[in-house]
Amino acid sequence: MASAIPPQSHVPGPNTKVIHHGENFAPDSGCVMPPLFQTSTFVHGNQAGFDYTRSGNPNFRILESVLASLEGCKYSTVFGSGVSAITAVVSSLKAGDLVLCEENLYGCTVRLFEQVFSRFGIKTTWVDFTNMNSLADIQEKKPAMIWLESPTNPLLKIIDIKKICDVANEQQIPVVVDNTFATALIQRPLELGATLSLTSTTKYINGHSDALGGSLCTNDPEWNSKMLFAQKSLGLQPSPFDCWLITRGIKTLPLRLERQISSASYLANQLTEHPAVNWVRYPFHPDHPQQKTALKQMKTGGAIITTNVKGDLSKTYQLCKSLKYFTMAESLGGVESLVCHPGSMTHASVPLAIKKRIGIDDSLIRFSVGCEDLSDLTEDLTNALNQVL
Numbered sequence: 001m002a003s004a005i006p007p008q009s010h011v012p013g014p015n016t017k018v019i020h021h022g023e024n025f026a027p028d029s030g031c032v033m034p035p036l037f038q039t040s041t042f043v044h045g046n047q048a049g050f051d052y053t054r055s056g057n058p059n060f061r062i063l064e065s066v067l068a069s070l071e072g073c074k075y076s077t078v079f080g081s082g083v084s085a086i087t088a089v090v091s092s093l094k095a096g097d098l099v100l101c102e103e104n105l106y107g108c109t110v111r112l113f114e115q116v117f118s119r120f121g122i123k124t125t126w127v128d129f130t131n132m133n134s135l136a137d138i139q140e141k142k143p144a145m146i147w148l149e150s151p152t153n154p155l156l157k158i159i160d161i162k163k164i165c166d167v168a169n170e171q172q173i174p175v176v177v178d179n180t181f182a183t184a185l186i187q188r189p190l191e192l193g194a195t196l197s198l199t200s201t202t203k204y205i206n207g208h209s210d211a212l213g214g215s216l217c218t219n220d221p222e223w224n225s226k227m228l229f230a231q232k233s234l235g236l237q238p239s240p241f242d243c244w245l246i247t248r249g250i251k252t253l254p255l256r257l258e259r260q261i262s263s264a265s266y267l268a269n270q271l272t273e274h275p276a277v278n279w280v281r282y283p284f285h286p287d288h289p290q291q292k293t294a295l296k297q298m299k300t301g302g303a304i305i306t307t308n309v310k311g312d313l314s315k316t317y318q319l320c321k322s323l324k325y326f327t328m329a330e331s332l333g334g335v336e337s338l339v340c341h342p343g344s345m346t347h348a349s350v351p352l353a354i355k356k357r358i359g360i361d362d363s364l365i366r367f368s369v370g371c372e373d374l375s376d377l378t379e380d381l382t383n384a385l386n387q388v389l
């Protein structure tokens with residue numbers, strides 16, 4: 001009979017990594033879970049080297065150690081939100097620099113580039129990185145930075161991260177990958193050649209929709225210093241309590257994701273067969289235009305499904321509202337299922353012409369599949385589709 005205990009290997013698995021962290025900074029107390037260090041300042045000259053929470057706090061360090069371990073990298077820096085993490089990266093650029101951006105980025109990332117950073121002289125060019133002509137753009141335009149997201153929000157486009165990084169690295173152009181939809185459990189951008197892996201920890205990492213956070217992971221000590229500098233000098237730091245919550249939330253990330261992914265994969269198939277559905281986008285589906293790339297760089301297809309239904313704006317909106325267990329709300333990645341109408345919600349601020357070009361129309365719906373019982377989610381979806389459309 002086989003032994004119940006698997007053989008020990010040197011590298012702990014993801015479940016172990018998220019549960020155990022390096023230090024809790026209060027060893028004398030004997031506490032098993034790290035305490036909340038709710039303090040703005042520290043005694044000058046203390047052993048741990050903390051001085052003021054804007055530039056570091058034990059709760060930041062604990063979360064950073066878990067995130068770096070999960071990403072398999074040297075450094076992680078935490079921020080107050082995903083948007084703060086984006087701001088930190090862009091603050092390292094200077095007026096006149098060009099950022100070559102994937103054209104289907106998260107709506108608030110687009111808004112930051114178009115409405116905020118542009119006023120400080122940061123230029124952006126939007127390209128379709130699934131089109132191999134974009135490789136020539138890298139060579140011709142010589143950008144200061146490349147900004148990718150994969151899978152993209154909300155169309156779940158899959159960008160070949162390694163292919164882009166190979167070309168960029170030859171010219172020493174840093175590549176940022178927003179890894180929020182996949183998380184390090186599904187995809188490791190740094191191993192594919194990216195300089196920075198960015199995550200909104202508000203989503204899957206925390207998983208309980210009760211805190212905001214962001215993180216940047218890298219193996220480059222220079223970039224790590226730049227991120228620590230941005231954290232303190234721009235005031236982009238998180239609160240110790242949010243870090244404490246996210247450190248607790250991440251402990252169940254692999255467990256949560258396992259269920260969410262298996263439910264999403266099942267629901268994606270169900271949706272494909274429903275007569276009220278035009279098309280379904282799910283990274284591991286055979287009809288996904290970049291399925292091959294998805295299979296190559298992702299461990300699983302994730303837990304987000306995007307679909308286009310046979311209904312106009314009002315019918316599509318009604319469908320979102322009539323769901324019982326999928327709450328209509330911004331955000332994703334929590335234990336509760338959510339439904340979003342990107343055209344009027346997450347991507348409302350994206351100019352109409354861009355929305356049209358990239359395929360965000362009134363009939364588009366994005367589902368974030370949660371941890372509820374699959375039978376309840378299936379029934380909820382089927383009922384709503386049957387009734388409304």
Ligand SMILES: *Cc1c(COP(=O)(O)O)cnc(C)c1O
Binds near residue numbers: 081083108201212
């Ligand atoms: C939510 C999100 C962000 C922004 O993160 P916040 O924590 O909300 O500031 C950035 N990128 C992607 C892909 C997101 O989904």
